[in-house]
Amino acid sequence: MTIQHRSDVLIIGSGAAGLTCALQLCNHFSINILSKSELSEGSTYYAQGGIAAVLDNEDSVDSHVSDTLIAGADLCHEDAVRYTVENSKEAIQWLISQGVSFSLEPESNGNGEQSYHLTREGGHSHRRIIHSADATGKEVQTTLSELIKTKDSISLFEKYNAVDLITSHKLGLIGPKNKCMGAYALNRTTREVELFEAKFVVLATGGASKVYLYTSNPDVSSGDGIAMAWRSGCRVANMEFNQFHPTCLFHSKAHSFLITEALRGEGALLKLPNGERFMPRFDERAELAPRDIVARAIDHEIKRLGIDCVYLDISHKDADFIKSHFPTIYQRLLKIDIDITQDPIPVVPAAHYTCGGVVANKHAETDIPNLFAVGEVAFTGLHGANRMASNSLLECLVYARAAADKIISQKNDIKTESAIIPAWDESRVSNSDEEVVVSHNWHELRHLMWNYVGIVRTTKRLERAQRRIQLLKQEVREYYANFKVSSNLLELRNLITVAELIIECAMRRKESRGLHYTLDYLQTDNVAKDTIVSKFD
Incomplete structure (x- = not known):
């Protein structure tokens, strides 16, 4: 029951x-x-x-x-x-x-x-x-x-x-x-x-x-x-509009650790492996430009030079200032042998905000x-x-x-509903013996979104992603209909829906604006419009 x-x-x-x-x-x-x-x-x-x-x-x-x-x-x-x-x-x-x-x-x-x-x-x-x-x-x-x-x-x-x-x-x-x-x-x-x-x-x-x-x-x-x-x-x-935070830690011993923008607010500089600053070439605000500009700049330099990451350097500031203002980051990175009072931090962009x-x-x-x-x-x-x-x-x-x-x-306006809500029905499903389907599709989804619907986009990439999403959607729909739900299955089902919505919105926007940057439509339209989608369109 x-x-x-x-x-x-x-x-x-x-x-x-x-x-x-x-x-x-x-x-x-x-x-x-x-x-x-x-x-x-x-x-x-x-x-x-x-x-x-x-x-x-x-x-x-x-x-x-x-x-x-x-x-x-x-x-x-x-x-x-x-x-x-x-x-x-x-x-x-x-x-x-x-x-x-x-x-x-x-x-x-x-x-x-x-x-x-x-x-x-x-x-x-x-x-x-x-x-x-x-x-x-x-x-x-x-x-x-x-x-x-x-x-x-x-x-x-x-x-x-x-x-x-x-x-x-x-x-x-x-x-x-x-x-x-x-x-x-x-x-x-x-x-x-x-x-x-x-x-x-x-x-x-x-x-x-x-x-x-x-x-x-x-x-x-x-x-x-x-x-x-x-x-x-x-x-x-x-x-x-998926925001990619410009500076996430790039290190084999660390998982998804964000390096706060406040470091740049207090004077940290973005540098190439040779120590050269590059943000002034992209925006007059340099390191304090909005996140979409900084993330694209880093992505551009990584691809242009074929490097794994860039570096965020605050070591020119007083060591006591750094330790007092950024104690969490200082201690966390010290555990992987990076002393931010002396060493630059290896960073890459990563998906951060919807x-x-x-x-x-x-x-x-x-x-x-x-x-x-x-x-x-x-x-x-x-x-x-x-x-x-x-x-x-x-x-x-x-x-x-x-x-x-x-x-x-609205406290006094709501009447108690008399409807009887049915219990969850699992009478026609069974325990899964193919959990590998979920893990495989999960892996494929996140890779295709990163490669085709990332910081820089094209129509061709979006179309490729859309075709693959439809196949994944069909597989997960069948799986959901036949097996008992699990945490991983529920999340995969939701992520596929979200991925489909991201791609649909991206394909409708025929311009580059903010976080949506496409090589096929580099201009920004004179009139700004939201992309609103409905199941009833």
């Missing part, structure tokens, strides 16, 4: 977006949170740099907005950008009130009080990145996780993979509007699928960078929320009533064609609070 869980709100995802939303709602509703792994195993936990916010008197909302619009290559929605930035200070103050500890300036401000240290990253014209040394995400995630555990109204389900959303249309209920009513989820411990009913569902599942062979993201970033929302009928937008996602408004509402999307899973219009550094955690905070406010405002 399928285990059933009921709550007012179901939050799928346990990073900054999901936990913030839960904490905003916990005094009003019963809440179930699904965490795909342990609470500490998400993109938030590994975020190093910080959170962009207007906190300094020399900075301004207009400046932050302008920088974001420029980095987004004229595709950002200015109203979404302004809404996010205007709420940035309040979001940071809320984190501080919850106990998040940010780095302070070494000296007082003259009034005997220490102010918060603000750093600068690529695309920003001011120092506006508040941080906790070089482990901001860890500090935020740890603090919010501990708070969650103290709330009686919140139940946490760790090691649960969401399988699919439950909607009224899927259940065959008659009515003009589709409604989200919960989700099925795989308990990875028991390997059984359980039913989670809820009046509201919040997707906070993060991005989809695991679709690429090389990524800075943890293993859980497999686009689950995007794929589930798409299958349920939500529109998806701008999936062609700028597109499930279409959501400023209240985080999707196309399906009672279904919300917050954080990297959502397309709000904030990031445009290229996300500016440290705007991601800010978006998580601002839109999680917006979703919570909207849900609270």
Whole structure:
């Protein structure tokens, strides 16, 4: 018999977006949170740099907005950008009130009080990145996780993979509007699928960078929320804009370790193996150019010279400064015999952030009533064609609070559904004896996306990728229909859906803009348009 869980709100995802939303709602509703792994195993936990916010008197909302619009290559929605930035200070103050500890300036401000240290990253014209040394995400995630555990109204389900959303249309209920009513989820411990009913569902599942062979993201970033929302009928937008972080550690003894952009903000230089700087040749902002420009420059130099990597060098700065500002990176690299106070860091670009996602408004509402999307899973219009550094955690905070406010405002409007939701049916499937199919297809998918749908694209490469995706899609559809679900199968199924959406969006865009760079259309159109796809097109 399928285990059933009921709550007012179901939050799928346990990073900054999901936990913030839960904490905003916990005094009003019963809440179930699904965490795909342990609470500490998400993109938030590994975020190093910080959170962009207007906190300094020399900075301004207009400046932050302008920088974001420029980095987004004229595709950002200015109203979404302004809404996010205007709420940035309040979001940071809320984190501080919850106990998040940010780095302070070494000296007082003259009034005997220490102010918060603000750093600068690529695309920003001011120092506006508040941080906790070089482990901001860890500090935020740890603090919010501990708070969650103290709330009686919140139940946490760790090691649960969401399988699919439950909607009224899927259940065959008659009515003009589709409604989200919960989700099925795989308990990875028991390997059984359980039913989670809820009046509201919040997707906070993060991005989809695991679709690429090389990524800075943890293993859980497999686009689950995007794929589930798409299958349920939500529109998806701008999936062609995959941000490749310019500087991930290139080393045989290290796995997907990101080297924060804050190093470049504090003066680190990108160099070729012979010690020559190359970024001034590509952009007047050099190392502080937006990420898409820096990543393409590195990719160009690696291919031009036939080298494995380039080098990020901060050794010209004071050793004590480096150790105090970047303790995590210093200690981590020291374990593999790289002393960043003396040695340059070998780096390559890697898939890092999904700028597109499930279409959501400023209240985080999707196309399906009672279904919300917050954080990297959502397309709000904030990031445009290229996300500016440290705007991601800010978006998580601002839109999680917006979703919570909207849900609270609808508290008295929601009637309890009388529909009986069926249990998960495994009566016609069996245990798999061909798991090799999943692992093989997983490997093939990530390779073809890296080779054909990467930093630099062509129409021919995209067409090749599209043909291969269709074959993989058919194999996985048959496999899903015949065998019991597993974590790997669910992730592969979702990644194939996400890959198909990325390719579809990329083929529709007949220009180069921001993170989408194609050799067949090098121009940038005068009018910037989003790429919005629908199952009903």
